[in-house]
Amino acid sequence: MKSKKVWLITGAGRGMGVDIAKAALAAGHQVVATGRNTDKVANALGEFENLLVVKLDITSSADAAAAVKAGVERFGAINVLVNNAASFYAGYFEELTPEQIEQQLATSLLGPMNVTRAVLPVMRRQRSGQIISISSSAGLSGFEFGSAYAASKFGLEGWMQSLQAEVEPFGIDTIVVNPGFFRTELLTEESTHYAEQSIEDYAERRAQLMQFWKGYNGQQSGDPAKLAQALITISEQEKPPHRFVAGADAIGGVEQVVAVLQQQINAHRELSTSLAYGDS
Template structure:
């Protein structure tokens, strides 16, 4: 294939990462599929001469550097990076421990930074590449019980927008993906951790929230396989979008955020414009 690319995908052992890896392989690309448990990645994806499975804990920069080196040794380059690995620490801010907040940021914000840091020298040297980072509608608007998760996703948003301006002169493009609710494994016990602390004032709402999130697993409307195929479509574009809103619910959320922002702008335009010397 003249358009065959090498993809490096994080969190490829389960959930959306599996679907993205399978879609890339079906499209004729070569894939460096990574995860904390390489045996699980192999079991999920099977065998292929176009597939390399590598152990990668995104919270560890040496792991990221080793994964990129393994991909280069096997396939010669990295053309597309998909920052997919993430976790979900659910809880009210006061009930989340500082350690839980730090772990959320380490996995979902610093982790993508680690892998991207390891990949960028390769993309710079070839003056081409695409960095896809899976954010969330939680990167567009915060929500109760989601302070840690939204903090990590809002961080991703600012980092990716700023990074794009820095690396575009090297021919490297970026896409920030904002999925709505997709039927992945994010809400399983392995990926979702609830707040460790308990404050009486939050008891009633906490019980309701925990019940909602536990029961919502498997009920999400989005099909991750279709999102994976959409990413293949986007990567084939000469000028891919810098942001992709994935799912009808994501579009609805973005429209609500834009409307509220415009309302605030209009309501306080005069006061905001009166602050110069």
């Protein structure tokens, strides 16, 4: 086995977070498993000598600082942070309220920032660490009915890529994970919230898409336990990738994004390259 590490995992009471925590424990690592409901986290994972369950609402900077402090006090370090906690606000942009969009950003963008901000001083002192943030295929390609979610994931992507350049000199790696459709609990009623407003122009398409999203829960092709094991494998690599596209469907989607971008570049290459100052 590779050297034992301390993993701090957000959203470890349900969904993919449970699988990641179980995989890390099975690999012999020490785990700080966090969630808003500690009883739920403890019940999902069971009892282990190398497990610490800590309350963490990722939208609270104070909770983030307290969780990191508790982890360091118990295990002496934080080697791997997994920003996993997530929610999904689905709906047409016009129908989503400003409050719903703010809640989406608070959970999927500002929340990971809060926890990472609390962890970075520890990793800088160690001169080592990994920050794994679970993004989505929606972090690379927006989709109808997912404007708020995609905005949060696009933001996560830009932040993580920029952060890599800032923390690499301290021996810290960032890893963005872009999963396709995995059979997690993201599409359950507890995690998915729909637009509160109704605009007649969107009514027909809204009905079709709500039927799709509600019916797709439990039908996703990806196995979250296998993804969790893949993250363990990647983390143990001497030089882990800065991006991991997870799932055959995700790879297909990303390849399409790349092809469309190349097509758009080529379509206006002559105009684009004629814009230098002083060009006639």
